């Protein structure tokens with residue numbers, strides 16, 4: 001099977017080397033050199049597309065203009081800072097915890113004025129007030145919100161009035177391009193242009209067309225969906241704002257970069273893949289197309305051993321179980337097949353070859369890295385040329401946001 005190989009796993013284990021006797025498992029290990037490599041690979045592809053003959057745009061950027069990565073994969077200030085260091089200052093997030101992590105990190109670095117976050121999740125009223133409180137503490141940062149339907153946009157407008165916001169709130173309209181998860185279909189938005197142009201506290205800043213239902217190979221379906229989005233954007237031209245069109249995650253972003261109308265319209269198109277920064281098994285087509293490296297690994301150890309079976313300390317609370325077994329792979333032990341995990345145990349069936357000793361460290365590649373990162377409160381960062389450090393996964397899980405008590409502690 002293609003993907004991260006045994007040599008790469010051995011190199012990562014060697015980098016952790018001196019720490020191994022003291023490092024308990026399971027542990028999330030992130031290779032920063034691979035993170036930087038992956039970010040550069042996406043930027044190169046964006047740059048090629050941005051500067052392509054059909055785009056008509058020569059923004060002089062290194063591709064960062066075209067990318068609004070989703071940080072649900074990273075959840076950590078240390079990793080978001082790698083994006084910032086590469087000039088990628090726009091991003092998307094899904095949770096209040098992610099928004100807080102981004103705003104706090106930007107404040108710590110004195111760079112709030114260059115942060116532009118789209119909270120790409122349809123907020124109910126309590127979550128809206130929590131988001132506004134977080135954003136209000138960092139007025140120099142740009143925080144944009146998502147409207148699920150014209151009625152939701154009107155509700156957001158009313159909530160913004162009630163909150164007494166000092167400046168207009170930028171909204172992206174969530175366009176359902178066939179995924180059937182959130183948002184409204186293009187005709188519903190088109191019929192509401194006049195109502196949306198008359199919002200008093202909110203401003204239509206973008207159209208959000210996330211196409212997570214499409215697989216890498218569905219390029220024709222993707223092109224048809226992007227055409228619908230471009231048609232809708234043309235209908236919103238009368239509103240007069242410089243519209244942003246946000247599409248595509250790790251499973252479709254090349255199709256979006258290749259779509260001539262998205263690149264050439266009187267709007268700014270941006271893709272929003274996030275998994276590409278860390279990579280995982282399910283993003284294999286993108287990894288192959290861009291030459292991505294596996295950046296996130298789970299260190300586990302053998303805790304039990306039978307004749308044709310070993311069990312690792314990496315159950316469903318160490319590798320996310322939201323994918324069917326096998327939900328991970330061991331590049332250095334191709335003869336061992338992961339079975340269904342229990343909470344703290346991952347049994348492996350020996351199909352061929354040797355099995356590792358009791359206590360032996362092994363590295364796992366998760367099938368789905370985003371939900372796996374979310375299981376860890378800290379990770380070990382491997383840094384080229386210097387010793388590893390620990391870094392918090394600040395946006396792990398969900399904190400309690402309770403407006404009547406003010407900001408969460």
Ligand SMILES: Cc1ncc(COP(=O)(O)O)c(C=O)c1O
Pocket residue numbers: 070073092120210212248249250251272273274275276370
């Ligand atoms: C709204 C939204 N945008 C972008 C993405 C892209 O993420 P990924 O790169 O993991 O495909 C996702 C993934 O779930 C998403 O829900």
